[in-house]
Amino acid sequence: xxxxxxxxxxxxxxxxxxxxxxxxxxxxxxxxxxxxxxxxxxxxxxxxxxxxxxxxxxxxxxxxxxxxxxxxxxxxxxxxxxxxxxxxxxxxxxxxxxxxxxxxxxxxxxxxxxxxxxxxxxxxxxxxxxxxxxxxxxxxxxxxxxxxxxxxxxxxxxxxxxxxxxxxxxxxxxxxxxxxxxxxxxxxxxxxxxxxxxxxxxxxxxxxxxxxxxxxxxxxxxxxxxxxxxxxxxxxxxxxxxxxxxxxxxxxxxxxxxxxxxxxxxxxxxxxxxxxxxxxxxxxxxxxxxxxxxxxxxxxxxxxxxxxxxxxxxxxxxxxxxxxxxxxxxxxxxxxxxxxxxxxxxxxxxxxxxxxxxxxxxxxxxxxxxxxxxxxxxxxxxxxxxxxxxxxxxxxxx
Numbered sequence: 001x002x003x004x005x006x007x008x009x010x011x012x013x014x015x016x017x018x019x020x021x022x023x024x025x026x027x028x029x030x031x032x033x034x035x036x037x038x039x040x041x042x043x044x045x046x047x048x049x050x051x052x053x054x055x056x057x058x059x060x061x062x063x064x065x066x067x068x069x070x071x072x073x074x075x076x077x078x079x080x081x082x083x084x085x086x087x088x089x090x091x092x093x094x095x096x097x098x099x100x101x102x103x104x105x106x107x108x109x110x111x112x113x114x115x116x117x118x119x120x121x122x123x124x125x126x127x128x129x130x131x132x133x134x135x136x137x138x139x140x141x142x143x144x145x146x147x148x149x150x151x152x153x154x155x156x157x158x159x160x161x162x163x164x165x166x167x168x169x170x171x172x173x174x175x176x177x178x179x180x181x182x183x184x185x186x187x188x189x190x191x192x193x194x195x196x197x198x199x200x201x202x203x204x205x206x207x208x209x210x211x212x213x214x215x216x217x218x219x220x221x222x223x224x225x226x227x228x229x230x231x232x233x234x235x236x237x238x239x240x241x242x243x244x245x246x247x248x249x250x251x252x253x254x255x256x257x258x259x260x261x262x263x264x265x266x267x268x269x270x271x272x273x274x275x276x277x278x279x280x281x282x283x284x285x286x287x288x289x290x291x292x293x294x295x296x297x298x299x300x301x302x303x304x305x306x307x308x309x310x311x312x313x314x315x316x317x318x319x320x321x322x323x324x325x326x327x328x329x330x331x332x333x334x335x336x337x338x339x340x341x342x343x344x345x346x347x348x349x350x351x352x353x354x355x356x357x358x359x360x361x362x363x364x365x366x367x368x369x370x371x372x373x374x375x376x377x378x379x380x381x382x383x384x385x386x387x388x389x390x391x392x393x394x395x396x397x398x
Contacts, residue, residue, distance in 0.1 A: 010129050014364035018348065022358035033385035034358040035373040038174070039242035040322070045288045048239060051280030055273045064269040067260040068095030068248070072275045075282040076248050083206075084217040086226070088250045094259050095278075097270045099204045099234035099247030100126060102259075106230045106249055107134035107166075109258035110198055115165035117200075120151050121366035122325065124174045124202075136165065140366055145327065148316060149176040153187045160191075166198035169218055172205040175365045175372040176325045177318020179209055185218045189225040199229045204247070205321040207238040207289050210297045213319045219250075227252055237321075238289055239281045244274045296322050299375040299382055306386045307373075312393055322376045325362065329369040335397040343368045355388040 015036055022034040055061075067073070073090035080086040096102040103126075107117070113135045119127050121140045128138040141159050143149045156167070169188065171180040180188075192199050199218055206215040219229035234247030249259065303324055304317045312330040328347055333340075336354060341347045344361035348371055351357050362370030375382060 006132070010132065014125060015360050018352075018358055018360055021352065025352075025356065030356055032352075032356045032358060033377075033381050033388065035375075035377065035385060036358050036360050037374045037376045040237060040240040040292060040376050041378065042240040042288070042292050044240050044244070045281065045284065047284050048241070048277050048281045052273050052277040055276035060272050060276055062272065064272050064275060066264040066269050067256070068093065068270070069272075069275050072279050072282075075279045076250070079282050080231070080250055084231075085220045086217060086231070086250065089253075091253055092256055093248060093250055094256050094263065095246065095248045095270055095275065096259075096263060097247070097267055098236065098245045099202065099232050100130075101245075101263075101267070102232050102234070102247040102249040103127075103200065103202065104130050104133070105259040105262050106200055106232065106251070106255070107131055107136060108262050109255050110230075111136040111165055114163060116161060116163045117165060118156070118159050118167045120149075120168070120170075122149060122176050122362065122370065123168070123366055124170060125364045127168055127170075137163070139164070145316060145325075148178045148319070149173065149325070150178050150180060150184060151188065153184075153191065156188065157191060160195050160197065164195065164197050166200055167192060168200050168202065170202040172208055172215065172320025174205065174321050175323050175360075175362075175367075177316070177321050177323055179213050179215065179320040180218075182216050182221075185216055186221055189218055189221045192228055193224045197228070199225065200232065201229050202232045204232065204234050205237050206233065208293060208296060208322060209320045210293070210300060211319060215320070230255060235278050235281055239278075240288075240292070241274075241278075241281065244271070244277065246270060246274045246278050296375060299377075299379055300324070302379065303373065303375050303382055303386065306383075306390075310386075310390045310393055312396075313389075322374055324373045324375065325365075325367065325370045326359070326373055327370055328362075331393065331396065332369065336392070336395065337397075341396075344371050347371060351389065351392055355392045357385045357388045357392070 019036045022032045025032045073093040111134045116137045116139045117131045118139050131138045219226045230251040235241040307315045314327045315324045336350050344363045348361045359371040
């Protein structure tokens, strides 16, 4: 009996696999330093937790409308207007089980079999699989480290075909930390309007920007590009609410209606208590966010400086999110006590086995000459882990 060919081809998440292996080693008593974390190491703000408790006490534990309660959708509209200069009605908002779920619904809503989606590489590893699940074809657009891993507009124009349906923009970016400037987004927007392709703008890391950089939503650059843009965001990164699983999308009504219909037959509404907690998060003070960003900034600078001081390794100083793409190109081809490093997977495996440091192989993001490190871990662990990486590199055979 043959199982689904389409879904049998879907790969598991390599970041989750690395994290699971590291956690298993820790459970066995090993002193593992994990750089794979894709979540803030801060607690959810107290006022958000209190709002969840209050919702429980009031009995807000029943089904809600599929696309989200009206109070939350109104709070999201206020947030988008205040922070991003975007005017949306509640009917243009859908609340889902995390930003990943919002992305899934979005591609299910816009794609037909054979439609192509351009994905800048390095990319978040779930993008290609979500596109495939929705019947689309991922088309990878290589970017260069010297350009901060951003799209070159001439390369983008060449990548667009008659089958191109959408382009993914992830700014601030996972895994490379790039943040697009307004002029760069304007060039992309003009091309998207000219070619009439959707922009799926993943803005989940928008508050995590540094060095005076400002996040700009491509949807804010005019009515024509707004009409073509599906804005994806959520509570996970900004409010340290990863486990609460709540994301949202803003788009034109016909797209949101299809997304809502899909969601009604897959998950129905999302967790009711989480929705009330999210209202408190969106309307509450931003003190915790500033504290978190300041601490990430401190860690970011230390990590980049330390990596660039290690012979054979290098990285760009990221402008957003909480990841560093560490270039291991000069390490590939060398050996550790007879074990040959052939790419990011063998580098990561040997490093974890010998120095008990977990990093994510860049091949998961379409960049085999890199590994990704998260600085959403304590400064103590960052220092300890990077010292071990330096020791590892120094022990490599020539």
